[in-house]
Amino acid sequence: MAFPYWRITRAPRLSVALQLTAFALYGLISPLLLGSLYGFQPELLLEQELERYSFAFSVADAVLVNVLRGGVLLFFWICAVIRRPAIYVSAIALAFTAVKTVALLIGLAISGHVGGVLTRLGTLFVCVVGGALEMYTVHQGSYKDIDPDIELDDKVQPLCTDTHAHTNTHTHTIVDHPSHSAAPTELTVDSSYTYLPPSIGTGASYRFDNEDDTDDDDNDVKNDNDDKLLTNGNDGLASGVKAPPKVSTVKCLIHYAQPDLGLIIGGGCFLVLSSLTKLMLPKFIAQCISAVLDSSASDEVFWGGVVYLVLFSILFSFFSGLRVWCTAKVEVRLVARVQRVLLANLMRKDVQYFDEHGTGALTSRLTSDATLLGSILTTNLNLVLQYSIQLVGSLLFLFLLGWQLACVYSAISIVFFVGTRLFGNLIRTMQRKVQDVKSDANHVADQAISLIRLVRAFASEEWECRRYNEWNRRQVLQELKIKMSYALYLPCVTIVQNGLVILVLLLGAWYVYHGYMSGEALTAFLLYSQGVGDPMINLAQQVVALATGLGAGEKIFEIIAEKPTLPISGGIVPFSTPKGHLEMRGVWFAYPSAPLHAVARDINVEIRPGERVAFVGLSGSGKSSLLSLILRYFDPQRGSIAFDGHDIRVLDPRWLRNRIGIVTQESMLFGISIKDNIAYAMPDAPLADVQEAAALASCHEFIVALPQGYDTEVGERGVRLSGGQRQRLALARALMRKPTLLLLDEATSALDAKSEASVQQALDLLHSKTKMTMVIVAHRLSTVKDADRIVVMCSGRIVETGTHAQLLAQNGAYRSLIDRQLQTDLLTHTRPRSRKQSRQD
Numbered sequence: 001m002a003f004p005y006w007r008i009t010r011a012p013r014l015s016v017a018l019q020l021t022a023f024a025l026y027g028l029i030s031p032l033l034l035g036s037l038y039g040f041q042p043e044l045l046l047e048q049e050l051e052r053y054s055f056a057f058s059v060a061d062a063v064l065v066n067v068l069r070g071g072v073l074l075f076f077w078i079c080a081v082i083r084r085p086a087i088y089v090s091a092i093a094l095a096f097t098a099v100k101t102v103a104l105l106i107g108l109a110i111s112g113h114v115g116g117v118l119t120r121l122g123t124l125f126v127c128v129v130g131g132a133l134e135m136y137t138v139h140q141g142s143y144k145d146i147d148p149d150i151e152l153d154d155k156v157q158p159l160c161t162d163t164h165a166h167t168n169t170h171t172h173t174i175v176d177h178p179s180h181s182a183a184p185t186e187l188t189v190d191s192s193y194t195y196l197p198p199s200i201g202t203g204a205s206y207r208f209d210n211e212d213d214t215d216d217d218d219n220d221v222k223n224d225n226d227d228k229l230l231t232n233g234n235d236g237l238a239s240g241v242k243a244p245p246k247v248s249t250v251k252c253l254i255h256y257a258q259p260d261l262g263l264i265i266g267g268g269c270f271l272v273l274s275s276l277t278k279l280m281l282p283k284f285i286a287q288c289i290s291a292v293l294d295s296s297a298s299d300e301v302f303w304g305g306v307v308y309l310v311l312f313s314i315l316f317s318f319f320s321g322l323r324v325w326c327t328a329k330v331e332v333r334l335v336a337r338v339q340r341v342l343l344a345n346l347m348r349k350d351v352q353y354f355d356e357h358g359t360g361a362l363t364s365r366l367t368s369d370a371t372l373l374g375s376i377l378t379t380n381l382n383l384v385l386q387y388s389i390q391l392v393g394s395l396l397f398l399f400l401l402g403w404q405l406a407c408v409y410s411a412i413s414i415v416f417f418v419g420t421r422l423f424g425n426l427i428r429t430m431q432r433k434v435q436d437v438k439s440d441a442n443h444v445a446d447q448a449i450s451l452i453r454l455v456r457a458f459a460s461e462e463w464e465c466r467r468y469n470e471w472n473r474r475q476v477l478q479e480l481k482i483k484m485s486y487a488l489y490l491p492c493v494t495i496v497q498n499g500l501v502i503l504v505l506l507l508g509a510w511y512v513y514h515g516y517m518s519g520e521a522l523t524a525f526l527l528y529s530q531g532v533g534d535p536m537i538n539l540a541q542q543v544v545a546l547a548t549g550l551g552a553g554e555k556i557f558e559i560i561a562e563k564p565t566l567p568i569s570g571g572i573v574p575f576s577t578p579k580g581h582l583e584m585r586g587v588w589f590a591y592p593s594a595p596l597h598a599v600a601r602d603i604n605v606e607i608r609p610g611e612r613v614a615f616v617g618l619s620g621s622g623k624s625s626l627l628s629l630i631l632r633y634f635d636p637q638r639g640s641i642a643f644d645g646h647d648i649r650v651l652d653p654r655w656l657r658n659r660i661g662i663v664t665q666e667s668m669l670f671g672i673s674i675k676d677n678i679a680y681a682m683p684d685a686p687l688a689d690v691q692e693a694a695a696l697a698s699c700h701e702f703i704v705a706l707p708q709g710y711d712t713e714v715g716e717r718g719v720r721l722s723g724g725q726r727q728r729l730a731l732a733r734a735l736m737r738k739p740t741l742l743l744l745d746e747a748t749s750a751l752d753a754k755s756e757a758s759v760q761q762a763l764d765l766l767h768s769k770t771k772m773t774m775v776i777v778a779h780r781l782s783t784v785k786d787a788d789r790i791v792v793m794c795s796g797r798i799v800e801t802g803t804h805a806q807l808l809a810q811n812g813a814y815r816s817l818i819d820r821q822l823q824t825d826l827l828t829h830t831r832p833r834s835r836k837q838s839r840q841d
């Protein structure tokens with residue numbers, strides 16, 4: 001189970017911690033502050049408090065307690081952090097406060113100050129009741145053991161997302177065009193469906209886009225203008241690869257960080273507080289040092305410095321811890337949120353999108369780029385602010401302590417800064433080369449590891465190692481160059497930094513000697529000067545990191561902003577029971593990446609329910625592309641495909657795909673159990689249904705013969721199973737959804753003869769049992785000879801249609817395909833006798 005990080009954000013116990021810490025801080029800070037005012041003598045402190053005691057003082061005290069508590073409560077509320085340490089700190093400080101209050105009460109009682117005692121008790125009562133009420137409200141209102149981001153996900157919709165993902169449906173009566181269905185058909189229509197092609201609406205009637213075109217079309221296939229027609233028409237034609245949409249990375253980033261606005265503000269406040277408290281430290285260090293060196297200075301000055309030093313050190317650590325926690329939490333949640341939105345968007349993208357971008361690049365957007373983006377708001381921006389405050393604050397102190405010395409110091413620091421920037425640029429250029437060589441080396445290793453079976457088969461282990469070693473050697477050379485540069489750079493920097501200190505000392509000594517500056521100021525100056533150099537260098541580095549993160553964010557937000565052209569859900573859901581009738585009418589199609597090359601040309605074919613139709617043809621003739629069109633991975637540029645009489649462009653794609661089962665050449669199993677593979681994305685499916693699908697796909701026997709049966713893990717992509725077993729599992733997976741149309745895309749072509757026979761047998765059995773419509777794409781013609789109809793394709797066109805025997809008799813393209821495959825056994829059994837042979841007989 002994932003780590004429930006959200007639990008830390010809301011819990012009634014947290015509010016207890018808030019209250020305790022608020023009291024604790026009051027208890028901790030007020031005695032320390034007062035203590036330092038009275039030379040840190042507790043008995044004096046109590047005496048003074050009793051002396052000053054009055055009604056007004058008591059009321060002011062109550063107000064102070066509540067304001068402090070409110071302020072601290074607000075901070076903790078914003079950050080919602082550090083429950084346990086806060087409780088420990090609170091407990092200690094509460095004890096301290098209690099002792100102080102009791103002592104005061106006793107003091108007041110002894111001095112006969114009855115009104116004072118009562119007022120003090122009243123103050124305490126107000127505080128306790130107020131706190132209890134607050135805790136009760138928090139407890140009643142906000143404790144829920146759920147991830148706040150789940151609620152927030154509804155609010156944080158991806159910017160520029162598509163709008164069709166609603167589920168509200170209502171019924172429309174749609175009159176189909178007479179060419180597809182004579183009677184009106186009742187259908188449900190998703191009211192928010194926005195992806196209808198231009199000429200098809202969700203109104204009372206619709207017609208197919210291409211009818212006029214089909215009528216006008218000359219069936220002469222050898223027209224050179226065919227491909228041009230596909231790119232110049234008017235119904236959403238292929239236009240090649242699209243440019244990514246323009247996005248404002250900062251705007252998107254703010255949008256996605258919005259749910260954690262409180263944490264970000266909290267982090268910002270703690271950052272300012274921690275930087276300011278850190279800035280105070282050198283001042284008190286200098287005070288202590290000069291008090292030690294100056295024999296005339298009183299002990300009070302020294303101890304006063306120590307007390308403030310302790311106080312500010314504690315506050316600095318406290319605020320730093322809170323800052324780190326706030327920012328880390330924002331980062332973790334922001335990265336997770338962006339990843340969720342990105343994956344959800346990727347899942348909706350067109351199939352074409354993945355062909356164009358490659359899975360590797362998209363995975364890296366999801367992992368490394370999302371991480372880089374997350375660190376922008378937190379680590380980078382945080383450090384930029386921190387260093388800026390440190391730099392400006394230190395410079396301010398330097399100028400306050402001695403402006404002449406500060407001018408000299410700043411001038412030299414700027415020259416030093418420019419020098420380091422130039423060196424930084426040089427290193428970056430070298431670093432880029434190292435990265436290139438590293439990625440080449442990784443690429444070689446990655447390929448060798450992922451294709452280890454091939455490497456082993458070709459006994460090319462040493463060859464792969466040699467290739468890797470070469471890149472590895474280049475990487476070492478490049479990296480050594482960088483290290484060498486650093487080795488030269490470091491002494492130079494040290495000399496300049498130490499030289500600066502010596503210069504400040506010499507000049508400062510002259511100023512002190514001539515009475516322009518005190519010794520304490522010089523010590524403070526030296527300490528503050530340390531706070532100038534480092535932030536200067538680090539600031540520049542962080543600005544570069546910020547730019548890198550923004551670049552990564554831009555790539556991510558571009559992906560999110562790019563709308564898919566085809567929906568994955570929404571549209572018409574027919575009420576009638578699906579029959580598995582398929583009809584393609586005048587279908588023309590070219591892939592968007594190759595708009596001038598039509599892979600389907602005027603395809604007209606009708607497949608009746610229960611029919612087994614096979615598409616055959618040479619490699620690249622467009623058979624698989626037709627299956628992609630049926631599944632609506634793409635829309636044809638012209639013509640239409642109708643399922644059960646409805647144009648698939650108006651049907652809900654999710655409904656359509658659930659009616660269709662597909663088995664491809666690559667069985668594409670997940671590295672999970674057999675049961676989960678068969679019941680893919682159906683976690684609640686009963687085992688009986690899984691077994692039924694497995695039995696239909698003729699794989700139940702081999703599954704139960706395995707030691708762990710249906711719980712057997714199949715390994716990555718199903719490597720622990722044989723090819724035939726994998727294909728039958730893929731068939732069972734397809735059958736699990738009880739499809740009415742089964743698409744088999746070279747389902748048996750990667751198998752050996754024995755496995756092929758077992759899968760083929762399973763398919764034959766399935767057809768005889770279910771009478772399911774089947775569309776088969778196959779190379780090996782022996783597997784389709786029993787089909788009801790065979791459609792022969794050539795260069796995207798249908799050139800012959802008929803049964804095996806009819807096509808053989810035609811002696812055309814099918815015959816030549818068979819000849820090509822040298823399927824002599826098939827020919828000997830079924831070859832019609834030629835006229836010459838008959839005459840000889």
Ligand SMILES: Nc1ncnc2c1ncn2[C@@H]1O[C@H](COP(=O)(O)OP(=O)(O)OP(=O)(O)O)[C@@H](O)[C@H]1O
Nearest residue numbers: 355591593594599618619620621622623624625626
């Ligand atoms: N995603 C794609 N983008 C661009 N062109 C593609 C894409 N997929 C296939 N093609 C091209 O479309 C044409 C038809 O390919 P298709 O896979 O449909 O043929 P096929 O008849 O099924 O071939 P095979 O029998 O070898 O699988 C080929 O020229 C191929 O290069």
